[in-house]
Amino acid sequence: MKKILAILLAGMMTATVFAGCGGGGNTESGGSGSDTQSSSDDGGAEVKDANLVDVSVFGDEDNISLKVWAPDKAVSLVKEQIEAFKAAYPEKTFTKIEVVAQGEGDAGTQLMNDASTAADVFSFASDQLNKLVDAKVIAPVAFAKAVTDMNSEACVTAGTLQDTLYAYPETNDNGYYLVYDKTVVSDEQAGKLEDVLAACKEAGKKFIFNCGNGFYGCTFAFTAGVKIDGLEEDGVTQKFTDYDEAEAVKTLQAFSKLMHEYKGTFTSLDNAQVASGFSTGTLGAGVDGSWNTNADQDALKDNFGAAKLPTINVDGTDKQLISLFGYKYIGVNAASQFPAAAQVLAYYLAGETCQQQRAEKLGWGPSNKNVQGMDVVTKSAVQQAIKQQSENACVQVNIAPTFWDPMGNLGNKLVADDTDPDDAAYFSKLLKDTVANVRDEG
Known part of the structure; x- marks a missing residue:
């Protein structure tokens, strides 16, 4: 047999x-x-x-x-x-x-x-x-x-x-994207993280980003320029492109500064809270995955808004958020x-x-x-x-098992109450530790 x-x-x-491959x-x-x-x-x-x-x-x-x-x-x-x-x-x-x-x-x-x-x-x-x-x-x-x-x-x-x-x-x-209540955040405001947070705060609503989950938390490192770049000889260990450490540190500080400036508005919660937040009227916007589309649409109905991830301003320059896809x-x-x-x-x-x-x-x-x-x-x-x-993302292929926890830890550190966004030395060490832990060099 x-x-x-x-x-x-x-x-x-x-x-x-x-097989037919023409447009449908x-x-x-x-x-x-x-x-x-x-x-x-x-x-x-x-x-x-x-x-x-x-x-x-x-x-x-x-x-x-x-x-x-x-x-x-x-x-x-x-x-x-x-x-x-x-x-x-x-x-x-x-x-x-x-x-x-x-x-x-x-x-x-x-x-x-x-x-x-x-x-x-x-x-x-x-x-x-x-x-x-x-x-x-x-x-x-x-x-x-x-x-x-x-x-x-x-x-x-x-x-x-x-x-x-x-x-x-x-x-x-x-992958994931920005989902928002159109009565809170306008389509134009959806393009910039600063505008999204300001709109949510003005309306007395929350903004959710699951910082402690490495699938989402890696966005901070990627946007900072520390990106996945293929595989090493063992087939799974992630490499990183050459990056400007000073620029990367400034980007991480910019994220942390916004999180602290909008404390009470910016919340790090599980994605299950996105749809429920829209349903109860406590959420203005959030970052969510494609698999939760139906739940988010059911909660917002005609007020459902969707856009690519916004930009963040770093020293006067708007930088596109880079995600994992x-x-x-x-x-x-x-x-x-x-x-x-x-x-x-x-x-x-x-x-x-x-x-x-x-x-x-x-x-x-x-x-x-x-x-x-x-x-x-x-x-x-x-x-x-x-x-x-997806045009602003790193491809999720053969991710090393050591990747997820350090990236989630990075997100948690950025949003933590006791983190000082002005402490460049702290973020420099955090960045180096994150890279070393992903590479399992500890």
Whole structure:
């Protein structure tokens, strides 16, 4: 059986297709986007369209039982998508396809803890790919040509290691942006952090930035010029570009000064507090992730505003805030007992229709090029804000595990009550310690 499946998957790996990659225009239907078929050279698997492969890909797998990990906010939708998936293959018997809530940020760690009991198909963030490949717990994408043709080049590139595509692109928007109440902050004021804070203070509202979370706190270092610049020989340790220490220190001081000047307005809280703050009327603006779009929109309704991150003034110069930006993927467990079915399901969940549904129902940004051209994306203030911010961001790929805590600590130190924003020597040491800790030089 294992030999037969290995041969089947090898054939799947060589499958070539000519999937439709043209713009989706203003289409709002759940069409496949392509009906072109092409088989692999060795007569193996056929990719039928942007959502489905030929039933022959399943080989002799039947009475199929699979587990799927999905983020909490997507569980209901994924269950609906799986019912559609099963209906698309009436020739096959699916004993059970179980959907379990599992955050993308911890999926890689959970998979490596025990791949034999983990999900067959799972969602994960781009920074986990390197360790999944090193641990040999993620299977290469079986339909690499089709997936490459249908999705954005940057997302595919970030999912590729050693010339092998290991991840099915799921989203193209794993980043954060400025969200604001338009009755408090105007679109013009949204461009500058100083103006945002002033508007919030005047209205007696809070501003939330999750300083102590390294995913957000790294913004302070990046804006200061201390940016991720690829990988070192060990494959994960982050390098940093050459930076002007004096300029970096002044930038950190500028952030800290604003935080202290607007104490009581500027608050470092978990992002879960953003939507609830808008709902209770206590929040004027905040920095939030694309995955919370629906909750924020539901809270603000017609007063919902979205923009790229603002600038901060450093010695008379407005500097754009630089964020961390990445992608989310769907992976296949290399230890799956139904490897062919798991690949087929991953292809479906990463396909055009499912990406369009996530864009429409969850507000997630698609990596599929056809869906990127649809109204649900092009007319979305959030997606346009994230697109603009992605041009002012460091890519979240293969982040060292030592990266997160030092960056969160940096944010906490900037906002701490006992920090003196005028103490340049303090910030110089804080900067050096942060870099050393990320590089694990302690």
